[in-house]
Amino acid sequence: MARVLYWHLTPQEVLAKPYPVGKLLHWEIRCIISKESYSSIYWFKAGVPYxxxxxxxLAFYAIGISKELEDEMIEFIHGKVGGRLMRRGERTFFADARIGIDNEYVAGFALSMEDKFDARCEIWLEFDLLSDDEVKSLYTAKAVPIA
Structure with a gap:
């Protein structure tokens, strides 16, 4: 059984390939606005650290993005997932949000961020207890084994 991170996936790659949701530990959507600015939305199976x-x-943070754009992103995400907004430092949390973890939900979320904010999104997925066949059937070229 393997623990694997698949990174730098496009929403289209994720949308095209269902994965074993029961083995998903973490997903992250990075929205790249420019070379210097991006945001990240992430979920952990065991809960996001607060x-x-x-x-x-969910949790969200932004690097190199104007306060106005960051607020607009938070409002957009909140409209999609709901939950109670909480802040800690540079991070915004959506406690008890409505979150999906299957490939269609994660890819659709990323595509909606791309459309709304004229961004390029990439997705990171971390799994545990994948069989060798599951590892090979997923996004092999973008796999990083985790010891």
Missing amino acids: DKEPILG
């Missing part, structure tokens, strides 16, 4: 206790939901 203070000393994880919370069920």
